[in-house]
Amino acid sequence: MARSVWKGPFVELQLLKKAEEAQDKGARAPIKTWSRRSTILPQFVGLTFNVYNGQKFIPVSVNEDMVGHKLGEFSPTRNFPGHAGDKKGKR
Template sequence: MARSSKKGPYIDKKLLIKVAKVKGPIKTWARASQIPPEFVGHTFQVHTGNKFVDVFINESMVGHRLGEFAPTRTFKGHGAIVKRTMDKT
């Protein structure tokens, strides 16, 4: 469900401060934070639960959440189909 327009977007205040000061990658656990235009051109290291994923912000990502670009689950594929042969004895 969308956030109320009168409340405004959720943007982590610490991230806004770090974007103004830090030039390198910014490490964050705030996956729910929306991406404002000030973040464009910066690299964030978004936490996935067990590691950090580098996310470079471009203009098409503005308005989305940081967590959308750092998947938490890895799909390793379904099990292979094993054909069984019957021995005639």
């Protein structure tokens, strides 16, 4: 179920603060975060986030098309290796 419109998008306050500091300084260093549930805001465009997927940090470069989505959508938590039957037939 979607979040109520009157509440606004959820963003971890610490993450928002780090992003604003990075925009002001023009820093190119990625921002490390565990907050996969935070919504991507227009202020995040052009920044790089290292989003934790439960095992390692995945670099996510934010562009305009990502606004409104969650950070976790761009760092997959599962790796599908493929079906064993498909590998036998291909040579």
